[in-house]
Amino acid sequence: xxxxxxxxxxxxxxxxxxxxxxxxxxxxxxxxxxxxxxxxxxxxxxxxxxxxxxxxxxxxxxxxxxxxxxxxxxxxxxxxxxxxxxxxxxxxxxxxxxxxxxxxxxxxxxxxxxxxxxxxxxxxxxxxxxxxxxxxxxxxxxxxxxxxxxxxxxxxxxxxxxxxxxxxxxxxxxxxxxxxxxxxxxxxxxxxxxxxxxxxxxxxxxxxxxxxxxxxxxxxxxxxxxxxxxxxxxxxxxxxxxxxxxxxxxxxxxxxxxxxxxxxxxxxxxxxxxxxxxxxxxxxxxxxxxxxxxxxxxxxxxxxxxxxxxxxxxxxxxxxxxxxxxxxxxxxxxxxxxxxxxxxxxxxxxxxxxxxxxxxxxxxxxxxxxxxxxxxxxxxxxxxxxxxxxxxxxxxxxxxxxxxxxxxxxxxxxxxxxxxxxxxxxxxxxxxxxxxxxxxxxxxxxxxxxxxxxxxxxxxxxxxxxxxxxxxxxxxxxxxxxxxxxxxxxxxxxxxxxxxxxxxxxxxxxxxxxxxxxxxxxxxxxxxxxxxxxxxxxxxxxxxxxxxxxxxxxxxxxxxxxxxxxxxxxxxxxxxxxxxxxxxxxx
Amino acid sequence: xxxxxxxxxxxxxxxxxxxxxxxxxxxxxxxxxxxxxxxxxxxxxxxxxxxxxxxxxxxxxxxxxxxxxxxxxxxxxxxxxxxxxxxxxxxxxxxxxxxxxxxxxxxxxxxxxxxxxxxxxxxxxxxxxxxxxxxxxxxxxxxxxxxxxxxxxxxxxxxxxxxxxxxxxxxxxxxxxxxxxxxxxxxxxxxxxxxxxxxxxxxxxxxxxxxxxxxxxxxxxxxxxxxxxxxxxxxxxxxxxxxxxxxxxxxxxxxxxxxxxxxxxxxxxxxxxxxxxxxxxxxxxxxxxxxxxxxxxxxxxxxxxxxxxxxxxxxxxxxxxxxxxxxxxxxxxxxxxxxxxxxxxxxx
Numbered sequence: 001x002x003x004x005x006x007x008x009x010x011x012x013x014x015x016x017x018x019x020x021x022x023x024x025x026x027x028x029x030x031x032x033x034x035x036x037x038x039x040x041x042x043x044x045x046x047x048x049x050x051x052x053x054x055x056x057x058x059x060x061x062x063x064x065x066x067x068x069x070x071x072x073x074x075x076x077x078x079x080x081x082x083x084x085x086x087x088x089x090x091x092x093x094x095x096x097x098x099x100x101x102x103x104x105x106x107x108x109x110x111x112x113x114x115x116x117x118x119x120x121x122x123x124x125x126x127x128x129x130x131x132x133x134x135x136x137x138x139x140x141x142x143x144x145x146x147x148x149x150x151x152x153x154x155x156x157x158x159x160x161x162x163x164x165x166x167x168x169x170x171x172x173x174x175x176x177x178x179x180x181x182x183x184x185x186x187x188x189x190x191x192x193x194x195x196x197x198x199x200x201x202x203x204x205x206x207x208x209x210x211x212x213x214x215x216x217x218x219x220x221x222x223x224x225x226x227x228x229x230x231x232x233x234x235x236x237x238x239x240x241x242x243x244x245x246x247x248x249x250x251x252x253x254x255x256x257x258x259x260x261x262x263x264x265x266x267x268x269x270x271x272x273x274x275x276x277x278x279x280x281x282x283x284x285x286x287x288x289x290x291x292x293x294x295x296x297x298x299x300x301x302x303x304x305x306x307x308x309x310x311x312x313x314x315x316x317x318x319x320x321x322x323x324x325x326x327x328x329x330x331x332x333x334x335x336x337x338x339x340x341x342x343x344x345x346x347x348x349x350x351x352x353x354x355x356x357x358x359x360x361x362x363x364x365x366x367x368x369x370x371x372x373x374x375x376x377x378x379x380x381x382x383x384x385x386x387x388x389x390x391x392x393x394x395x396x397x398x399x400x401x402x403x404x405x406x407x408x409x410x411x412x413x414x415x416x417x418x419x420x421x422x423x424x425x426x427x428x429x430x431x432x433x434x435x436x437x438x439x440x441x442x443x444x445x446x447x448x449x450x451x452x453x454x455x456x457x458x459x460x461x462x463x464x465x466x467x468x469x470x471x472x473x474x475x476x477x478x479x480x481x482x483x484x485x486x487x488x489x490x491x492x493x494x495x496x497x498x499x500x501x502x503x504x505x506x507x508x509x510x511x512x513x514x515x516x517x518x519x520x521x522x523x524x525x526x527x528x529x530x531x532x533x534x535x536x537x538x539x540x541x542x543x544x545x546x547x548x549x550x551x552x553x554x555x556x557x558x559x560x561x562x563x564x565x566x567x568x569x570x571x572x573x574x575x576x577x578x579x580x581x582x583x584x585x586x587x
Numbered sequence: 588x589x590x591x592x593x594x595x596x597x598x599x600x601x602x603x604x605x606x607x608x609x610x611x612x613x614x615x616x617x618x619x620x621x622x623x624x625x626x627x628x629x630x631x632x633x634x635x636x637x638x639x640x641x642x643x644x645x646x647x648x649x650x651x652x653x654x655x656x657x658x659x660x661x662x663x664x665x666x667x668x669x670x671x672x673x674x675x676x677x678x679x680x681x682x683x684x685x686x687x688x689x690x691x692x693x694x695x696x697x698x699x700x701x702x703x704x705x706x707x708x709x710x711x712x713x714x715x716x717x718x719x720x721x722x723x724x725x726x727x728x729x730x731x732x733x734x735x736x737x738x739x740x741x742x743x744x745x746x747x748x749x750x751x752x753x754x755x756x757x758x759x760x761x762x763x764x765x766x767x768x769x770x771x772x773x774x775x776x777x778x779x780x781x782x783x784x785x786x787x788x789x790x791x792x793x794x795x796x797x798x799x800x801x802x803x804x805x806x807x808x809x810x811x812x813x814x815x816x817x818x819x820x821x822x823x824x825x826x827x828x829x830x831x832x833x834x835x836x837x838x839x840x841x842x843x844x845x846x847x848x849x850x851x852x853x854x855x856x857x858x859x860x861x862x863x864x865x866x867x868x869x870x871x872x873x874x875x876x877x878x879x880x881x882x883x884x885x886x887x888x889x890x891x892x893x894x895x896x897x898x899x900x901x902x903x904x905x906x907x908x909x910x911x912x913x914x915x916x917x918x919x920x921x922x923x924x925x926x927x928x929x930x931x932x933x934x935x
């Protein structure tokens with residue numbers, strides 16, 4: 001093995017080692033120490049700790065070259081990572097009580113956990129074990145990379161399935177009991193975590209799924225493409241119907257806790273769809289999106305709450321159109337003066353507006369109207385006008401009676417569908433094409449007759465309208481508004497949802513919201529690391545996959561054109577048969 | 588050539604807004620001063636406070652401006668770079684205080700703390716550039732900005748994970764008690780320290796940028812990257828150095844801030860970061876003197892304006908609105924003079 005490979009392997013290994021140390025210092029490993037993946041064998045904390053070594057081994061083995069060099073590099077990477085981490089651990093144990101003054105996560109409990117005290121090893125032996133562990137993990141990573149693609153897919157799929165089942169545990173167990181599947185629950189999970197046997201079965205199911213699902217999907221796609229247009233249309237409608245039915249019955253399947261999570265996800269889907277118009281379609285980075293959310297919520301509260309400064313006590317459905325109109329007006333008002341600004345300045349100005357809104361909402365100066373820090377109380381719910389009752393109640397076919405916070409689910413989903421429909425129609429309309437052109441190159445767009453001012457204003461107003469509907473529902477969902485709910489974090493979370501899913505992509509918003517809002521709820525320990533993860537997601541997506549998880553075909557083309565030298569072949573967007581221009585990829 | 592006068596809706600709206608602001612500010616100021624709510628001494632203290640706060644903003648703003656000069660990007664995570672420096676200063680200071688070195692040699696301890704903070708922030712800034720920004724050199728403009736926002740969240744929450752959630756009280760300096768006579772004005776010693784340190788650091792920066800070879804290379808890169816690289820300048824290295832210089836200034840500012848306010852917390856970078864950015868834009872982003880001027884102006888404005896504009900009207904707790912005033916300044920500057928006081932319009 002010559003010097004170049006040696007150096008790059010050791011360097012990669014050290015980076016992986018630093019990542020492992022980071023995970024310990026920031027506290028993630030300690031927090032997940034109690035959660036079992038496979039009871040008695042593997043905890044989530046240790047698994048997370050070793051993932052950097054696994055990934056580093058996988059990466060180093062991805063170049064082409066002789067088998068021995070790839071495997072050798074992976075082994076070296078693992079050894080380097082393990083050595084660095086072992087050194088860190090020894091130092092941490094030696095400095096033990098004092099080091100906590102600086103790094104407060106290195107508690108005795110965490111150090112014991114890290115040095116495998118339960119196996120009766122001393123701290124030296126326990127630390128040295130990481131050289132072996134790192135080596136084995138990197139070797140596994142390297143070997144997975146070297147296996148043929150189909151096998152690799154199966155292995156990764158199985159691994160993902162095990163992780164997913166671990167994450168789902170707290171939600172799945174009570175649901176299985178509710179449905180009376182006691183034996184199955186008992187077999188799947190022991191006291192905490194999967195049993196070795198059930199983990200093996202889950203792994204097998206996952207790998208089989210990963211092996212056959214893409215083939216099956218590709219086959220259906222080709223069959224569908226060969227079918228007649230009317231069949232295609234029928235299949236599409238049937239698929240849509242199935243999806244709607246699924247979403248409709250989801251609260252019964254998911255149970256009340258998960259439905260509350262889904263309501264939260266729904267809010268972010270709605271906000272994401274709105275911001276997607278501004279950021280994804282028009283290319284205007286709005287960091288103060290929470291301002292529209294707040295405006296919607298406060299206008300709604302003012303109009304509907306009998307105890308607000310106005311005291312009109314209107315019904316939600318009468319107030320909503322007024323609120324939408326007012327908010328679109330606010331969008332225009334904010335948009336008009338800042339339109340001539342360049343992209344990054346625009347981002348900062350909108351951030352400034354968001355912060356001004358936050359400060360004003362909580363201030364004493366506006367207390368008589370907005371209630372200062374206590375906000376506005378007794379906002380009536382959507383259906384039931386009686387503010388004393390806790391939320392609305394209504395009966396639906398199949399689902400039965402819905403009440404309490406869950407009653408928000410159906411109206412919210414309805415508004416999400418509406419927003420998605422509007423966004424979809426806009427995207428392939430004349431307006432959508434104007435936005436595309438503007439985003440690509442403002443000067444050229446203007447030269448071809450696109451009125452930049454009007455289209456930017458329109459994007460701002462549309463985004464504002466959707467955001468304020470979200471705010472209005474939020475107000476009636478919580479039955480009050482307080483300024484604490486409208487911070488910059490909301491703006492950035494919505495941005496992360498849009499960016500992760502893929503800017504300009506409607507299904508992307510749903511995926512992004514499920515991943516960033518839904519998943520953290522499954523891992524309760526994660527709560528304090530949520531923002532850390534959002535930050536990491538923004539950086540990683542921008543560096544590794546700027547087009548997002550579910551890329552919009554056109555946006556992908558733009559980003560890759562300026563990014564990499566060899567863009568992949570681009571699928572034409574579907575559903576644009578009647579509009580020859582919309583599918584055209586500019587440039 | 589002068590452009591012929593044209594009516595445009597936006598232009599008219601802007602003129603009307605501008606007139607309304609000028610009239611409103613004048614009337615409010617006269618109202619408050621006539622009301623005689625504050626004695627001349629109070630006003631003087633407000634100004635000194637503003638200058639001290641402003642010199643901190645200026646130190647942080649220099650980091651934004653230097654980076655903007657060479658990369659044309661807003662390093663949104665700069666405020667969090669500053670926070671990390673303040674934390675290291677805290678740990679060093681805490682250690683020195685427990686070994687009683689701090690009480691016997693306060694000046695040496697202070698210098699050590701400032702140096703530790705500056706070095707930490709320098710390392711964080713250079714790593715940030717290397718890991719998060721360098722891969723995106725040729726990407727569309729919004730991409731590095733979104734990355735920077737992510738990096739900001741990531742860095743601040745890293746500190747939260749490392750050092751814990753709560754507020755940490757900074758070690759106490761006996762020698763910074765009380766006031767000192769500065770040109771006939773009694774100034775709080777803490778404020779005097781901030782102002783003096785800021786002046787020294789800025790003088791060093793001026794010398795570095797204008798009198799050293801590396802500084803000349805930096806100016807060349809900010810003028811034209813491609814030509815600079817043809818002249819044999821290693822552009823990547825200069826960009827790294829720029830981040831390092833900006834980071835070191837921010838780290839020192841972080842320690843100074845923490846000494847004056849006596850505390851550090853993981854979220855302390857955000858608001859000063861945005862305000863320093865405001866200062867940089869106010870002075871003309873990319874312009875070093877602009878950043879200093881903008882910082883001072885913003886500091887004074889922020890300490891005087893809530894009282895001057897709002898107190899006279901009997902608005903309750905006007906200081907709550909201090910942040911809103913700073914952001915309003917930001918919005919107004921960007922709308923009416925986006926190239927700042929000392930900057931030049933883009934495209935010249």
